[in-house]
Amino acid sequence: MAQPSEYLLELTGMRKAFPGVLATDNVDLKIRPGEVHALLGENGAGKSTLVKMIYGILKPDAGEIKFDGKAVNIKAPAHARELGIAMVFQHFSLFDSLTVVENISLGMDHASSMRELAEQITEVSQRYGLPLDPNRHVYTLSVGERQRIEIIRCLLQEPKLLIMDEPTSVLTPQEVKKLFVTLRRLGEEGLAILYISHKLDEIKALCHDATILRLGKKVATVSVDKESTGSLAAMMMGEEMQAFKHPKKPTLGDIRLKAKNLNVVAADPLGISLKDINLLVHSGEVVGIAGVAGNGQDELLTALNGERLSESGSVIIEGEHIGHLGPNKRRLMGMASVPEKRLGHGAMPDMSLVDNAFLTSYERLHFISHGLIDYGKTEDYANKVIKDFSVKTPNADVPAASLSGGNLQKFIMGREFDQNPNILIVAQPTWGVDAGAAQTIREAIRKMASKGAAVLVISQDLDELMEISDRMGAICGGVLSKFYPISEITIEKMGLLMAGVSLDDMHDDVINGSEVNHNAS
C-alpha cells in the first residue's frame, strides 16, 4: 500500500497529571490513514489516559492534537465522533435490558428510526463478517457478540480513526482471528486503527507501527516488522522478561479436591448453570481452567468454596463429602479461595486490612479468644501478610478500597496463602496487576503446589495458565472440558476447548490449527 505523506492524527507533547501521578508525560504519536498502529505498554503505562484524551473524555494538561492536518481541541466524546474518531472500549458501554438496535441507537449522535437503523446494522454486519441480530436483547449475547455491537456502532458513524482498547482480552483465540480479519479489511479500506494492547503476538500479527509507553513516557515508535517479540517486550518492561520455569513433572500426591457430577442451577437468570462438573486436583499440582468470561467461572468457584451449596457427594475434600457444607466449614478443612472480584467479594472495601485478614482466617488461626476478637494476633497476622507479599500500604489499618488493584490482590492472596491451605482455588490471580506483582503471585502459586497443596487456577489469561499449570481444561457454558497435561496443549487446542468443542471428535489437522487458519484467511 502506498504510504500517504499526510498524517491523520498527530499528537505532540501530550501530558496529563492526576493527583499524585503523572499519567502521561510528553508523549508524541502519529498515525497515517489506513495504518494499524499499536499502542503498547503494561498496565498503568498511560495508554488509556492517552486515548481518553484523544476521545475527549479527559482534558490534556499540555500538548497539541492535530487531526486531518488541523489543530483541534477535543472537548467531549461527541466532538471526537463528529471529527471522525470512534472508540471501542475495553469495558463495554452496553445496556443489558435493551436490544442491540436500541443500544446502538443510544450511541448515535444523529438518530434515525429503529427500523432503518436495524437495516443498516444488518448490512454492516454482513459486509464485515460480524454476524449480529439487531433485535436480540444484550443479556442473551456472548461477550464476543457484545463487542461486535460496539464495533458496528463505531462503523455506522463512518469514522476515519478507530481506537480499540484491549479488544481481545475477552475473546477466544478463534474470535480473535475473526476480529483481525475484519480489522485488516477495515485498514485496507483506509480506516486508521489505534490498537491498544500488551499482547505482543497480537501486535506482531496485526500492526504496522507500534508506539511503546512505559511509566507515562514514550519509549519509542518502531516498525513492528523490524522488531522481535523479545525486543518489544524489553522496551515495554524496561528489562528483559525473566521467563518463569516450572518443574516439568510435578510430584503428585493424593487426590485432595474432587468434584463429582456437580450440578448447580444458576441463581440469577443471567447466570450460568453448572452441568455435570467432574474434576480432580491432586496434592502438589496446579490445575488450570481456561474460559471466556461469563461461562460459569464464578459459579464454579462459589460451588467449590461453599458459597453455593450442592449435594453432599458432589464436592469431596480428602475423601469427605462436603457439598452441603458452607464456606467456614470448608476453610476449617483446609480450603482457601481467592475470588475474581477483589472489592466486594474478596475483601470488604471499607474495612481495614486487619479486619479483612480476620474474616477468612479467624477459625483456622484461632483469632477469637473468650468470644472476643484477639486484635493483637490478627494485627500481627495482617502485618505478616503485608511483609511476606510486599504489599505497598502505609499500615494495616487503611481500608481495603484504598489499595491499588495489584496491591490488594497481593494482600488477598497472602491472606489465604499464609494460612497454609491444603487446597487453594484462585480465580483471575493477576487480572489488572502489573507485571512485577503478577510474577510474584505466579511464583507464590507454584510454591504452594510444591509445598503439597492442591491448586486450582481459573483464569481468562491463557498465557498465564500455560505458564503455571500442570494440567489444563476449559469451561464453556457451565460445562467443563476434559483435562490435558500441559505438554499436550497448544493455543489452538485451548481455543477449541474454550469454544466448547471436544477434542475427541476432531481430526488432527483441525486441532493443529490448519482448519482454523483456513477459515480465517
Add this chain to the structure above:
Amino acid sequence: MEILVAAILTIITAATPLLFAALGELVTEKSGVLNLGVEGMMVMGAIVGFAAVHYSGSATVAIFASMLAGASMAAIFGVLVLVFHASQVPTGLALTIFGIGLSALVGQSMIGVAYDGIPQLHIPVISDIPVIGEIFFSQDGLVYLSIFMVFAVMWFMNKTRAGLILRAVGDSHDAAHAMGYSVLKIRFLAVLFGGAMAGVGGAYLSLAYSPLWVEQMTAGRGWIALALVVFASWKVRRVLLGAYLFGGISILQLHAQALGIAVPSQVMSMLPYLATILVLVIISRDRSKIKLNAPASLGKPFHASR
C-alpha cells in the same frame, strides 16, 4: 346491579390516586432512582390542592398547584440525592416524614372547611345511559387524566428516544455517562415527574375522593403505590391493572357490610395493606422476574468520575 355499579364507581375513585402516584414512581425508578417519599409528596399535593381550590375556587388551578407541590418536594429529594449524594432510602423516608409534618402545619386552618368536589363530566344523553354512562362518561377530569397518563407514559417509555435514554440511564448509569448522556439531569427530571404525579394523586383524595382536609389523609396510599411498582414489575400496563386491583380490595371494606359479611371493620381496613405485603412476598419469590425487569441501577448513587 345497583350495588355493582356503586362498587365499580368507588373502585375507580379508590384506584385513581394510586394510579397517579405509581405511574410517577415507575418513571422515577426506571431512571434508577428509588424515591420512598411518595407518601410525603402525595400528602403535600393533597393539602396544597385543597388550599388552592379554597382560595382560588378553580379546580384547574388546584390541580396545577398540587403538581407543583409534589414536584417541589421531589426537587428537595432530587437535590439531596443527586447533587449531594445522600443515600436514597433514608432521604426518601425523611421526605415522607417531612411531608406529613409540613402538610399538617399548612393545613391547620383548613380543617373543617367544606368543598363540593371537582366537577364531573356530564354529556347530555350519553352520560345518562344506565351503567355505561354512569361508569364511563360521568367521571371527573382527573380520572380521565389518569387513564390518559397510562398511555402517555407507555408511549413515552417504549416509543420515544427520550424514553429509551431514560431506560438506559436506569439500566447502567456508567454506560450512559460514557456515551455522553447527562445522567443527573435525566434523573432529576424523572424525579420531578414522579413528584408531580404523586402530587396530583394526593390532590385527588382531597378534591374528589373525600373533598375535605384531614391530617395524614393519604393513609399509607403512597406506600401502596410504591409496592404497586414492584407488583407491576416496572411495566406500565400492569400498574393500571394493579391500581384497580388494589382499589377494589380497599373498597371491599365499604361494601362488605352492605353485603352482610360479618367481619370486623378493622380487619377489612387492614386488607389493602395485607394484600400489599402478600403480593410483595409472592413477587419476590421469583427473583429472576425481578432481576430481568428491575432497572439494574435502581437506588445506586452515581458519581461522575471526571
